Amino acid sequence: MDYLLDPFQYSFMVRAMIVSVLVGVMCPLLGAYVITRGRAFMGDALAHSVLPGMVVAFLLGISPFFAAVPAGIVIALLMGAVSRRTGISEDTSIGIIFAGMFALGLVMLSRATGINVDIEDLLLGQVLGVSQTDVFVSLGLTAVVLAGLYGFHRQLVYTTFDEVGASVVGIKTSLVEYVLLALLALVIVIGIQAAGIVLVMAMLITPAATAYLLARRFVEVMVIGALVGATSAVSGLYLSYYADLPSGPAMALVATMLFAAAAVAKRGRMARRAI
Amino acid sequence: MRDTAEPGIVCEGLCVVRGGHTALTDVSFSVGPGTLTGVLGPNGAGKSTLFGAIAGTLPVAQGSVKLLGAATERGALAYVPQRDSINWAFPATVMDVVTMGRTWRLGLFRQPGRRDRDTVRTCLERVGLWEQRSALVTELSGGQRQRVFIARALAQEACCVLLDEAFSGVDVGAQEGIVEVLQTLRDEGKIVLLATHDLTNLSQRFDRVLCINHHVCAYGPPNEAFTTEVLEELYGSHGIEFAPNHFTTDVGAS
Numbered sequence A: 001m002d003y004l005l006d007p008f009q010y011s012f013m014v015r016a017m018i019v020s021v022l023v024g025v026m027c028p029l030l031g032a033y034v035i036t037r038g039r040a041f042m043g044d045a046l047a048h049s050v051l052p053g054m055v056v057a058f059l060l061g062i063s064p065f066f067a068a069v070p071a072g073i074v075i076a077l078l079m080g081a082v083s084r085r086t087g088i089s090e091d092t093s094i095g096i097i098f099a100g101m102f103a104l105g106l107v108m109l110s111r112a113t114g115i116n117v118d119i120e121d122l123l124l125g126q127v128l129g130v131s132q133t134d135v136f137v138s139l140g141l142t143a144v145v146l147a148g149l150y151g152f153h154r155q156l157v158y159t160t161f162d163e164v165g166a167s168v169v170g171i172k173t174s175l176v177e178y179v180l181l182a183l184l185a186l187v188i189v190i191g192i193q194a195a196g197i198v199l200v201m202a203m204l205i206t207p208a209a210t211a212y213l214l215a216r217r218f219v220e221v222m223v224i225g226a227l228v229g230a231t232s233a234v235s236g237l238y239l240s241y242y243a244d245l246p247s248g249p250a251m252a253l254v255a256t257m258l259f260a261a262a263a264v265a266k267r268g269r270m271a272r273r274a275i
Numbered sequence B: 001m002r003d004t005a006e007p008g009i010v011c012e013g014l015c016v017v018r019g020g021h022t023a024l025t026d027v028s029f030s031v032g033p034g035t036l037t038g039v040l041g042p043n044g045a046g047k048s049t050l051f052g053a054i055a056g057t058l059p060v061a062q063g064s065v066k067l068l069g070a071a072t073e074r075g076a077l078a079y080v081p082q083r084d085s086i087n088w089a090f091p092a093t094v095m096d097v098v099t100m101g102r103t104w105r106l107g108l109f110r111q112p113g114r115r116d117r118d119t120v121r122t123c124l125e126r127v128g129l130w131e132q133r134s135a136l137v138t139e140l141s142g143g144q145r146q147r148v149f150i151a152r153a154l155a156q157e158a159c160c161v162l163l164d165e166a167f168s169g170v171d172v173g174a175q176e177g178i179v180e181v182l183q184t185l186r187d188e189g190k191i192v193l194l195a196t197h198d199l200t201n202l203s204q205r206f207d208r209v210l211c212i213n214h215h216v217c218a219y220g221p222p223n224e225a226f227t228t229e230v231l232e233e234l235y236g237s238h239g240i241e242f243a244p245n246h247f248t249t250d251v252g253a254s
Helices: A001-010 A010-037 A040-049 A052-059 A064-085 A091-110 A119-124 A132-151 A151-161 A163-168 A173-204 A206-214 A218-242 A247-274 B047-055 B094-100 B112-128 B142-155 B172-187 B199-206 B227-234 B237-248
Strands: B008-018 B019-032 B035-040 B062-068 B078-079 B162-163 B191-196 B208-212 B217-219
Touching: A001 A010, A001 A218, A010 A040, A010 A151, A010 A163, A010 A173, A010 A206, A010 A218, A010 A247, A040 A052, A040 A064, A040 A091, A040 A173, A052 A064, A052 A091, A064 A091, A064 A173, A119 B019, A132 A173, A151 A163, A151 A173, A151 B094, A163 A173, A163 B078, A173 A206, A173 A218, A173 A247, A206 A218, A206 A247, A206 B112, A218 A247, A218 B142, B008 B047, B008 B191, B019 B047, B019 B062, B019 B191, B019 B217, B035 B172, B035 B199, B047 B078, B047 B191, B047 B217, B062 B237, B078 B094, B078 B142, B094 B112, B094 B142, B112 B142, B142 B162, B142 B172, B162 B172, B162 B217, B172 B199, B208 B227, B217 B227
Parallel strands: B035 B191, B035 B208, B078 B162, B162 B191
Antiparallel strands: B008 B019, B008 B062, B208 B217
16 A cells, blocks of 8 residues: 555655546547547647647746647647648648648757756656646646537537538537547647657557447447546556656556557457357 | 428529539429438439538539428438448447437537437337347448438438438348338428439339439439430440339339
8 A cells, every 4th residue: 555655745746646647537538539530640740749839838938838738729720721721631731730840849949048858758758747837737628628528529429420410410510620629639738748749649549449449339438448548647657656667658558558458358359259 | 480381402403513523413303391202323423412412511503402491490401321421430329329310409518318318219219229229330230220320310300301322231121121211201291312323123112213413314203204215314225224124114013
């Protein structure tokens, strides 16, 4: 028991735990839509594209949230608009914006002087370093995302399953798409704290994919995904504390191992059924 | 206040352009309440485009589509999509899909209540799928899937139902079942339009057929519309081979 409680004598661990649980729960809730809509590349691109916004925040000496959140939403909307309004295929336009924005962020970071940011923490996450403000902003953003998911649940479900049918009954499918992208941007910004720009994907899609293997219904994918995500994030945090591992990769590895276990279990079950 | 006037769909000189090509040109026809109309034509003839124009999801280049009476109401049109336009990766149960029919009534932030659940149950019972309510739609046969979507249209309380390629992936026996359900909707005064590229004996069960191949080749009762010329225009020489054996002599027999 002491083993579990010991880390919490430090306030930074308490803050890290709160953010880890939020990330673990929230990422798969959006991840469930990302994997069933086949938008994993969009999620990855979105995570990389908020880098310039975060660098601007560091330069201004404010919490990266205040720049990353609007940057994420603008980029999400931009990606949606570019693919809708040009003849270029969606994954191509996402790739262009993704690479361009990430490069811009790296150039800004290399040129920026007087800021104390470890690029590795940005890319791979460092949940042990979150401030009290970060915790409060994460809680606020979580509330916004939960409200958005609840309010638009039926519209999101309808458009994900049958976009044409949804538009015939008068659901504004592009509005629903933009809402989803905006919520995704918010969740990615929360997730970057724990898993970093590169590994936030592991929290966004891996637990949701694990749940997809285990669940029957979509809502079950969300709930099981949130449980798997929280387990991955919290276990990763303990691993990080006791084995002195970087938190983001630790969480990502736990999530990947849980996925592998679920995949093996599912194959075994299917093989038994086939006999 | 809901418009209680009888529903109708009127197309006049309708032209629709898709991707720089004229998909439909000068399409004129009208359907009234209590009709089961088959929209027949080969693949790529513009059947889905016609439905898109009626549903307002595709822009009309020329001419007009007018919805009349109850058909102008929100949620009045229900669409049973082609198999390919559904995202089958989404894990939805029969119940989930039929409940989608209540979405436009619920709006944001409201979840289905008792009345919605009762409606969903009634609709599923009508198409004979209440027992399968917890099954995933992907576990059902083609015919059962179509009946799930018809139940969704019922749950929506739509007065016009558009079924796109309703018979693809559905065996002949199940096609019969679908037509029977659609005939009950017709008898309740609904407008039912069913698009199919399959020229089967079931075509004789429609009240009217609209034969299209980018333009209207014929419109009327099946035994009048299926002339040798029309079938040739629709399906080339294969259509003519079909005509004498399959239709002209079959009329009245089925």
